[in-house]
Amino acid sequence: MSEQIVIDPITRIEGHLRIECEVDGGLITGARSIGTMWRGIETVLKGRDPREAWLIAQRICGVCTTVHAMASVRSVENALDLEVPVNAQYIRNMIVGAHCLADNIIHFYILSAVDWVDIASAALKADPKKASALARQLSPWKHNSYQEFKQTQDKLKKLIESGQLGPFSSGYWGHPAMQLDPDVNLVAAVHYFQALEYQRKINKVVTILGSKTPHIQNLAVGGVANPINLDSPATLTMERLYYIKSLMDEVHDFIQQVYMTDVATIAALYPEWCSYGKGNGTYLSVPEMPLDEKGTTFAMPGGYITGGDLTTFRPIKTSHDPFFEDNVKESVKHSFYKGDWTRHPYVSETEPEYHDNSGDKYSWVKAPSFKNQPAEVGPVASVLAMNAANYQPAVKHTGWMLEKIGSINSTKQTMDILPSTMGRHISRAIRAAVVQEVMLDQWDFLVNNIGSGDMTTCNEPHFPKGEQRGVGIHEAPRGTLSHWIVIENGKIRNYQAVVPSTWLAGPRGTNDEPGYYERCLVGNPMADPEKPLEVLRTVHSFDPCMACAVHMINPEGKEFSKVKVL
Amino acid sequence: MKTKKIGVLGIGNLLMRDDGFGVRCVGELTRNYVIPDNLDVLDGGTAGIMLSPFIESVEVLYILDSVNLQDTPGAVHRFTDADVQSGDIQTRMSPHQVGLLEILELCKLRGKAPERVEMITVVPKDLTLGLGLSSEVEPKVDEVLVILCDCLLLDGFVLEKKGNTTQCTNSLLLKA
Secondary structure (H helix, E strand, C coil), rough: CCCCEEEECCCCCCEEEEEEEECCCEEEEEEEECCCCCHHHHHHCCCHHHHHHHHHCCCCCCCCCCHHHHHHHHHHHHHHHHCCCCCHCCCHHHHHHHHHHHHHHHHHHHHHHHHCCHHHHHHHHHHHHHHHHHHHHHCCCCCCCCHHHHHHHHHHHHHHHHHHHHHHHCCCCCCCCCCCCCCHHHHHHHHHHHHHHHHHHHHHHHHHCCCCCCCCEEEEEEEEEECCCCCCCCCCHHHHHHHHHHHHHHHHHHHHHHHHHHHHHHHHHHHHHHHHCCCCCEEEEEEEECCCCCCCCCCEEEEECCCHHHHHHHEEECCCHHHHHHCCCEECCECCEECCCCEHHHCCCCEEEECCCCCCCCECCEEECCCCCCEECCCCHHHHHHCCCCCCHHHHHHHHHHHHHHHCCCCCCCCHHHCCCCCCCCHHHHHHHHHHHHHHHHHHHHHHHHHHHCCEEEEECCCCCCEEHHHEEEECEEEEEEEEEEECCCCEEEEEEEEEEHHHHCCCCCCCCCHHHHHHCCCCCCCCCCCCCHHHHHHHHCCCCCCCCCEEECCCCCCCCCEEEE | CCCCCEEEEEEECCCCCHHHHHHHHHHHHHEEEECCCCCEEEEECCCHHHHHHHHHHHCEEEEEEECCCCCCCCCCEEEEEHHHCCCCCCCCCCCCCCCCCCCCHHHHHHCCCCCCEEEEEECCCCCCCCCCCCCCCCHHHHHHHHHHHHHHHCCCCCCCCCCCCCCCCHHCCCCC
16 A cells, blocks of 8 residues: 655755655655755845846855856846956856855765664764775875774763753654664764864855855856955965965865765665666756856866766857757746746746645746756766766776776676766766866966966956846756846846756656656665655755755754655 | 953854845944954854854854744844853754754864854744844844953953944845
């Protein structure tokens, strides 16, 4: 007999997502993904000055602030056909890269590791000597000493004895789907604490270049507001640039020797999760890290893949590529908005119309499509595209990762494991290694360009009379982000943000085809409907961020996730 | 007298009207007052775990925020360190979300939590999408800053108003 379970809310951050699943015979047979909050930034921006849109847009989300700032300035530049000085591109690219790495590290260690790693087992059953030896066998990382492992275990023991589990209080400890050896659990727990340190280091790069984090302040339509003057201490000097480089170098080791290695280890020990959570084989990504003024060449390729077949790869080449601009649409057939239309974002509307969710309309999230099909965005799409384009840094790190997994569980691994629940973590780690490399290139480019005497960082925008339309594309940590702007006589007439979580968490679309989470949950196992760890694993693998929470604190109710078995 | 390192952290989402109360407060604070050395002020938005470096860098932390208490909108409440530590305040929302109090727990686990954390909060009226505070909450910005100044006085800081209010360049932090 089938039963229905409801998990509400499901995200670890910024949570406004509810998942309803049908379970039959220990397997998920159907799912509905429901965005429970209205996101209507568009209505706030109407009528405003396009130059200040990014300041408001980066408040959409509390976590991925820089990405919305970036997509927003790019949309205005795209509409005006405004060139961006290369110094500004390099500075922006370093911010994009540093933010991405901080985000990836936090996502894996802080937000999803507890889906796979049993902290209680690490605290109570692991042998710190053996665990430390195992870690040293897997990686040359310098902070894998016995002392480090013993200290962390003592800390965790104390926490568990105190009965107040703090950040770990809602983990499903002892769940039958938790399969790692206690020593492996301890390796991950040690790195959990180290991850906090390294995300802080890399975030410092964002702070220095962006003047402030969260919410960078250095962007401007047409460039950045960082003055470059190698002689003045108040500006971007060589000293600061070298400090940034030292931070990037430190994080390089963490990414390669810790993050990549831990993901490979956990993937190797949960092989069945490399086949659960597959999508429909349609992937969309955009190129990132523009290298010229016009946004016609990029360091990291992106594009469209269908049928899970890399030979179908169609690159998206420039920030003006009509292949992207013409093929994105949004449907509100199953969303709480007026009408039943499927439209291009330039002419899309955001007029809420709430019903109870028993009918056709059941989510506040719109359903985007590319060439009238839903598509998976995110690290899998990006890594597949970069491999399809034979982009060497991606080919290299993908090869390393697959080999590492294979060496741990004695198998031969191919890219076929990437489109899966675990494959999303694998791809995110591969992409982080690529981003790390590209970011160091940006630093070299910037220093060389300054060395050649070019100090320009901004071109002033001019708004002609009449209407201009533009799209700002950004391959964010969670996937393809696009901001669409229509400017009329220097003011914003329409603004739509099509965000990665919309592509993934969206409801059914125009032809009633399921949204991406809905599709990927079907076929997942479910050992204990009261503790739906498996649903969390698949949904968390996408790194859901149902943007823009009210983060309210409520002293009355200790209300956590409601799991309802109907 | 040597003072401790103090942090003032305003949190909330400016796009959700009264939810942005804490952020408005720190905007007004830096605009209208001379900020002495050893006092760090941050508009933290809703950045969650990314706020941990700031939190770990201070010895005493004041958090300005909106809190949904059973009280009239605009009511100002203070939570002392004992209240914050008691565990009676809980972050609502997600199954394993990293809320502010969980971040404090994490900082504690790392042995780097501030020695004292206090909160000054307001009860929100309007949490719909939009810029600007409701008329019930707007006047509470000054009230909360006065309370904050009193608290800081006990920590050895005398906050002085700026002679000439400088232009705030970030229009979002101003009254919409």
